[in-house]
Amino acid sequence: xxxxxxxxxxxxxxxxxxxxxxxxxxxxxxxxxxxxxxxxxxxxxxxxxxxxxxxxxxxxxxxxxxxxxxxxxxxxxxxxxxxxxxxxxxxxxxxxxxxxxxxxxxxxxxxxxxxxxxxxxxxxxxxxxxxxxxxxxxxxxxxxxxxxxxxxxxxxxxxxxxxxxxxxxxxxxxxxxxxxxxxxxxxxxxxxxxxxxxxxxxxxxxxxxxxxxxxxxxxxxxxxxxxxxxxxxxxxxxxxxxxxxx
Numbered sequence: 059x060x061x062x063x064x065x066x067x068x069x070x071x072x073x074x075x076x077x078x079x080x081x082x083x084x085x086x087x088x089x090x091x092x093x094x095x096x097x098x099x100x101x102x103x104x105x106x107x108x109x110x111x112x113x114x115x116x117x118x119x120x121x122x123x124x125x126x127x128x129x130x131x132x133x134x135x136x137x138x139x140x141x142x143x144x145x146x147x148x149x150x151x152x153x154x155x156x157x158x159x160x161x162x163x164x165x166x167x168x169x170x171x172x173x174x175x176x177x178x179x180x181x182x183x184x185x186x187x188x189x190x191x192x193x194x195x196x197x198x199x200x201x202x203x204x205x206x207x208x209x210x211x212x213x214x215x216x217x218x219x220x221x222x223x224x225x226x227x228x229x230x231x232x233x234x235x236x237x238x239x240x241x242x243x244x245x246x247x248x249x250x251x252x253x254x255x256x257x258x259x260x261x262x263x264x265x266x267x268x269x270x271x272x273x274x275x276x277x278x279x280x281x282x283x284x285x286x287x288x289x290x291x292x293x294x295x296x297x298x299x300x301x302x303x304x
Contacts, residue, residue, distance in 0.1 A: 061120045061129065064088055067174060068113050069154040069161075073099065081109045081128070082158055083117070086171045090161035093119055093126040105130075112137045112150050112178055137182050145187045148299035153177055153194050155296045156286060160202060169201045176262045185266060191300070192275040193265055195282035196257040204289050205258060206230045208251040220248050224281070226288040246281060254278055 066083035069090075074080045079098035083091040098106045108115050108131045117131035140146040157174050161167055177194045181187065199205050211218050212230025222231040223243025231251070232243065253270055257278070260268060283297055 061118060062088075063116060063118050064091060065116055065134070066091060066114070067154075067171070067178070068109050068111055068115075069158045071095075071098075071109055071111070079106075079109065080125070084157050084161050084167075084171050084174060086168055087166050088163075089165040089167050090158065090163045091119070091126065092163065093117075093128050094122070095128045108133060110136065110141065111147075112140060112154065114175065114178075135179075135182075137178055139184070140178060140181045143181075145303060146181045148296070148303055149187045149191045149194075150178060150181060151296040152191070152283075152294060152300060153198075155294055156194075156198055156290075159290050159292060159294075160198070167201075170198070173197055173201055180262075180265065187303075188272055188275045188279070189265065189268065189270075192270075192278045192282075193257055193262075193268075195279050195286065196254055199282055199285060199289070200258050202286075202289060204229060206285065208246075208255055211236055221245050224285075226285055244281065244284070250274060250277060250281070254282070 064085040064087060066085040069082045069084055071079050071081045074094060077097050077099050079095045081093055081095055085091050095105050095109055097103050098109065105128055108117060108128065113133055114135040115131045115133045118129045119126045120129055140150055153174055157170060160170060173194065177190050180190045206224055207230025210216065211233035212228050213232055213236040216233050218231045218233050222233065223237060224230065224246045225232050225243040253274055283294060287294055
């Protein structure tokens with residue numbers, strides 16, 4: 059049976075019958091991968107340790123007709139600290155869910171893989187969850203290729219006034235003349251626009267020193283999660299955990 063090896067991060071897993079599990083991965087070279095893990099629910103399973111939530115491993119898989127399967131592997135980063143912290147689990151779950159919606163099976167998406175890995179590593183190091191969450195939500199929209207126009211009117215290219223609404227359906231801010239045609243938008247301050255553009259462009263190494271208040275970071279997270287849901291046309295279920303954290 060033909061096989062292959064991937065460097066992958068666990069996005070989620072579910073039971074497949076009484077003994078097996080189905081794991082969903084984001085891989086560096088093959089995009090999303092779904093694989094059967096035989097006997098993963100058995101107490102003495104050696105494969106179960108390879109599919110712990112959010113862990114990164116080098117995995118050897120066999121190719122099947124409808125689903126692939128896990129043969130063996132090696133854990134590269136367990137993210138143990140992340141997996142034992144409630145706030146970390148909440149943010150990582152949201153990131154993993156969004157990643158799973160964007161990634162496509164058999165289509166390499168290294169920027170998406172690296173974004174998730176960067177954020178998991180930051181959470182593992184103990185970086186503030188709100189800071190990492192805002193960074194992910196802004197950057198994943200950039201990776202998706204639909205970052206909104208925030209420095210001018212998306213319709214006519216003219217200047218916009220302070221607090222101009224962001225229209226999700228049009229992909230950016232609208233000036234007073236263009237929004238007079240009807241339709242509502244989400245108001246966003248010029249300050250938040252600048253913060254979003256800065257988060258979009260900074261190097262990940264600069265994130266720890268990025269200057270922004272907790273209130274502003276939470277506002278960006280909320281706004282860009284709404285925008286992600288609009289672009290993906292689906293609800294991000296795990297964001298309910300973030301609502302609990304506040």
